[in-house]
Amino acid sequence: MIELTDVRKVFPARRGAAEVVAVDGVSLSVDAGEFAGVVGPSGSGKSTLARTVNLLERPTSGRVVVDGQVLTDLDDDGVRRARRSVGMIFQHFNLLDSRTAAANVELPLELAGVAKAERRRRVADLLDLVGLADRHASRPAQLSGGQKQRVAIARALAAKPKVLLCDEATSALDPASTTGVLELLRQVRAELGLTVLLITHEMAVVRAVCDSAVLMDSGRVVDGGRLGEVLVRPHSKLAAQLLPTPPVAGLPGDLVRVTVTDTSPEGDVLRVLVGELGFDVEIVGGSVETVAGRRFGRLLLQVGGDDGRLDPALQRLRDAGSLVERADPADDPAPWREEEPPEPASVHEPYEPRFLDAPDVQR
Ligand SMILES: Nc1ncnc2c1ncn2[C@@H]1O[C@H](COP(=O)(O)OP(=O)(O)OP(=O)(O)O)[C@@H](O)[C@H]1O
Ligand SMILES: [Mg+2]
Structure with a gap:
């Protein structure tokens, strides 16, 4: 259209x-x-x-x-x-x-x-x-x-x-x-x-x-x-705006972002990382929202105890269908969402008769 x-x-x-x-x-x-x-x-x-x-x-x-x-x-x-x-x-x-x-x-x-x-x-x-x-x-x-x-x-x-x-x-x-x-x-x-x-x-x-x-x-x-595709796309800048997690820049350690959808394998990420492989995992933030009628969540995990095993573990989780990625400061959402001050309601945009085809009237 x-x-x-x-x-x-x-x-x-x-x-x-x-x-x-x-x-x-x-x-x-x-x-x-x-x-x-x-x-x-x-x-x-x-x-x-x-x-x-x-x-x-x-x-x-x-x-x-x-x-x-x-x-x-x-x-x-x-x-x-x-x-x-x-x-x-x-x-x-x-x-x-x-x-x-x-x-x-x-x-x-x-x-x-x-x-x-x-x-x-x-x-x-x-x-x-x-x-x-x-x-x-x-x-x-x-x-x-x-x-x-x-x-x-x-x-x-x-x-x-x-x-x-x-x-x-x-x-x-x-x-x-x-x-x-x-x-x-x-x-x-x-x-x-x-x-x-x-x-x-x-x-x-x-x-x-x-x-x-x-x-x-x-x-x-x-x-x-x-939106359903954007939210599962690795390192998506739009996903970072739609489902914000805390900014990564400044956080210490290995950071992993997990995206959860209504079709993700349930509970796999924590079971494998903590239960099976013994990593220290702390959840440092996340959000869960209904987007375009489906539930989506994004979690930011701080992972301790990496001795070279984290990347293979993440690959294994990805192979099994989980959406996991190392969080990168470059993915952090720009701060414009919070910073933009609302315009005062008294400021009127100039009325634009052009969009109502005003010149037709003169004919
Ligand atoms: N008529 C104009 N003449 C000159 N520059 C313009 C004009 N209209 C817009 N611009 C400039 O073009 C750029 C884009 O403006 P635009 O209004 O499209 O942004 P926006 O994304 O809608 O911003 P906002 O969220 O503040 O509404 C800005 O730098 C703006 O100053
Ligand atoms: Mg505008």
């Missing part, structure tokens, strides 16, 4: 500032109906990448195909028409404060020239879908953050898109509203057969809803895939 090939976006140098390579040769494929995440530190190019999918940012080079249509080959008019099949929601909702919830949802239908009776019917259906039928006359200021995002989702769905882009759509919400909005996204994905590309810095969001994800760093995709 979404096919990016070697997409680059360079913002030219301006007023003394050097040029910025925001997206640096990204290829990415998202299947129809897939829920795909894009994660990475601040400034790594996530939003810019998402904006190339509907050509809000025209790539400097590379190819963007959505639903079989090569968007990068279209002229501006063609892009504007094609953009209707891609809805978008944002961190700060971008609702018009002067309009009611219903009138916000109605706006893209007005811009697309849909007749009034049909508009009213569609708006009622959409507000019903997002669970806000009773709040149709409320203005954004009278709604909670979660409700505002529901209105924004209804608005994004008004043009019956095939793809929904979500840029930090839950980052300004409290945990309960986040859960509600994610459940709604899953529901509309299932009911409407949408393909969802979700930009986030919250790993819990990826664990809860995504089928696949890519990790970006400095404009490049550095890791990614179906």
